[in-house]
Amino acid sequence: MKQILLLEEVAQCLLPLLLLYYINDIHISWWLWIILFFSPDIGMLGYIINPKIGAISYNIFHHKAIAILLFVMVFFIDNRINDYLAISGLLLYAHASFDRVFGYGLKHTDSFKNTHLGKLK
DSSP: OHHHHHHHHHHHHHHHHHHHHHTOOSOOOHHHHHHHHHGGGGGGGGGGTOHHHHHHHHHHHTOHHHHHHHHHGGGTOOSTHHHHHHHHHHHHHHHHHHHHHTTOOOBOTTOTTEETTEEOO
């Protein structure tokens, strides 16, 4: 079962990246895509304050529902910001799935290593 869930997260990581590849109307360079892909990890900075703030900020930047909300907003806003909302939502979703492939799930407030997927080693 664990392997099936792992494959599911890999697929959920690859699909948004493929969509970004095929709908890249903004035409930004690949090195910037890599930086943007890893940018949700800025949420870890909350751990500088304390584990509770860290967990909240990390979870905001790694929650798939927030990524979906950003993407869905594209259909309700009619202007140039749509491209950026779509890109942000897709990259956030891909990044959250990427992290979950490696066991980094949403965090509990007591410790960075305590996630919804279990304890990190």
